[in-house]
Amino acid sequence: MGVHYLVYGAGCEKDVDGLLQNAPEGATLQPVGLEAFLKEHRATEEDRAIVYGEYDEIKAVLEGSFVCGFTVALLAKPSQRALRDTFEIPGNPAKALEVAIGGEARPVDLLYCQDEIVLWSALVGEAPPHGMMARARKNDAATHRIWML
Structure with missing residues (x-):
């Protein structure tokens, strides 16, 4: 080595x-x-x-x-x-x-x-998936978690 x-x-x-x-x-x-x-x-x-x-x-x-x-x-x-x-x-x-x-x-x-290395994951398609934001807005903690990802 x-x-x-x-x-x-x-x-x-x-x-x-x-x-x-x-x-x-x-x-x-x-x-x-x-x-x-x-x-x-x-x-x-x-x-x-x-x-x-x-x-x-x-x-x-x-x-x-x-x-x-x-x-x-x-x-x-x-x-x-x-x-x-x-x-x-x-x-x-x-x-x-x-x-x-x-x-x-x-x-x-x-x-x-887009010319940048992806360290953990990539999402292909609609982001966020349809309906997720409406559900997330009902729960502040869920909204916070979504934007942390």
């Missing part, structure tokens, strides 16, 4: 030390900011980018992986419950790093919609 990059997004610098402290014993992570990683680092097929950032930042690294062929692992920020649930990322940072570093990579399809 090549280099394990800990690629972090803007505003995530304060979390990097904690993430490095949670790395499994013997693991070597090279922390690098997203902009520097995309512009200066030439990750190869042997390398792994462990991404910690906002959704657009994650998508930027995924696009880079498509071009260069390096492996990508995701770490979810505490506020990114949907990302954690969708990709089955452990909630415990130490366990998440253990999986990100030692997990076996597998190929996945990369879905684009």
Whole structure:
């Protein structure tokens, strides 16, 4: 295996030390900011980018992986419950790093919609489905949930 990059997004610098402290014993992570990683680092097929950032930042690294062929692992920020649930990322940072570093990579399809990577789902057809908004307006909590998706 090549280099394990800990690629972090803007505003995530304060979390990097904690993430490095949670790395499994013997693991070597090279922390690098997203902009520097995309512009200066030439990750190869042997390398792994462990991404910690906002959704657009994650998508930027995924696009880079498509071009260069390096492996990508995701770490979810505490506020990114949907990302954690969708990709089955452990909630415990130490366990998440253990999986990100030692997990076996597998190929996945990369879905684009209107030139943007889709991370979890896409809806084809009428959106929202006919009648859903009328029912949702009756319940404020349901309306809130619909717009959160």
